[in-house]
Amino acid sequence: MTKLNLNQVYKAFPTSDNKINWALEDISLSAQENEFICIVGPSGCGKSTILRMIAGLIPQTRGDITLNGQEILEPSANIGLVFQNATLFPWRTVRDNIAYSQDMNKNHDDQAVNDLIDLINLSGYEDYYPRQLSGGMAQRVSLARTMINQPEVFLLDEPLGALDAFTRANLQDSLLELWQNNRNLMIMVTHDVEEAVYMASKVVVMKPHPGRISRVVDIDMDYPRRRTSQAFSDYRREIIEELNF
Numbered sequence: 070m071t072k073l074n075l076n077q078v079y080k081a082f083p084t085s086d087n088k089i090n091w092a093l094e095d096i097s098l099s100a101q102e103n104e105f106i107c108i109v110g111p112s113g114c115g116k117s118t119i120l121r122m123i124a125g126l127i128p129q130t131r132g133d134i135t136l137n138g139q140e141i142l143e144p145s146a147n148i149g150l151v152f153q154n155a156t157l158f159p160w161r162t163v164r165d166n167i168a169y170s171q172d173m174n175k176n177h178d179d180q181a182v183n184d185l186i187d188l189i190n191l192s193g194y195e196d197y198y199p200r201q202l203s204g205g206m207a208q209r210v211s212l213a214r215t216m217i218n219q220p221e222v223f224l225l226d227e228p229l230g231a232l233d234a235f236t237r238a239n240l241q242d243s244l245l246e247l248w249q250n251n252r253n254l255m256i257m258v259t260h261d262v263e264e265a266v267y268m269a270s271k272v273v274v275m276k277p278h279p280g281r282i283s284r285v286v287d288i289d290m291d292y293p294r295r296r297t298s299q300a301f302s303d304y305r306r307e308i309i310e311e312l313n314f
């Protein structure tokens with residue numbers, strides 16, 4: 070069933086000299102529940118703008134964006150968004166950062182919080198404060214904090230971009246596990262083609278000036294994926310070639 074639909078979406082921003090910058094042109098994309106979609110493309114092609122429109126943070130200039138057939142007009146708890154840098158409450162412990170939902174001030178079930186702490190491999194760190202965590206640990210907490218609301222759509226804007234390669238590879242696996250347990254729709258922006266092939270069921274390749282979709286590549290490989298397999302290198306090459314032409 071189609072969960073999310075973008076139909077001929079355009080986005081214009083005013084420029085400082087009173088002109089119009091068409092940041093996105095004719096974006097059409099439909100996503101089923103359970104999909105893991107990665108969006109790749111060069112800087113400035115409008116990847117974050119797409120996520121911000123889906124999150125209901127900014128309006129599109131033309132076209133429709135619907136979730137379960139309903140137009141998205143404002144942010145809602147059904148759609149979670151995680152950015153590159155974890156933004157945790159510094160005065161709350163790991164447990165309380167996850168337990169208290171940002172916008173609803175609601176205390177979550179202890180069992181659900183413990184299960185998520187287990188899943189993100191932070192058991193034993195429940196009572197730590199953000200200043201006592203590494204970047205990777207903080208980003209895990211940030212993911213768990215969004216995940217606990219069980220959003221139907223989970224939007225991730227370069228969530229692993231600021232991490233070292235080793236932490237990044239670990240978190241890719243944690244994210245895949247979160248997705249496999251919850252089976253919600255994930256849409257992740259990344260600059261890293263290998264990360265997209267490792268994680269996504271579908272890769273959306275974008276081009277700039279104006280930002281548009283140049284190709285959608287279905288990744289037909291079982292999980293867990295082997296980065297050294299022939300199929301993996303073939304998909305990676307196909308996407309890199311698409312980005313370069």
Ligand SMILES: Nc1ncnc2c1ncn2[C@@H]1O[C@H](COP(=O)(O)OP(=O)(O)OP(=O)(O)O)[C@@H](O)[C@H]1O
Pocket residue numbers: 082083090092110111112113114115116117118119280
């Ligand atoms: N609030 C805004 N006001 C004006 N222009 C904006 C605004 N947000 C984005 N843009 C413009 O829209 C275009 C797309 O920006 P966006 O941040 O979505 O690209 P991106 O693909 O996510 O880039 P990056 O990979 O560098 O994060 C750019 O030309 C940018 O200058």
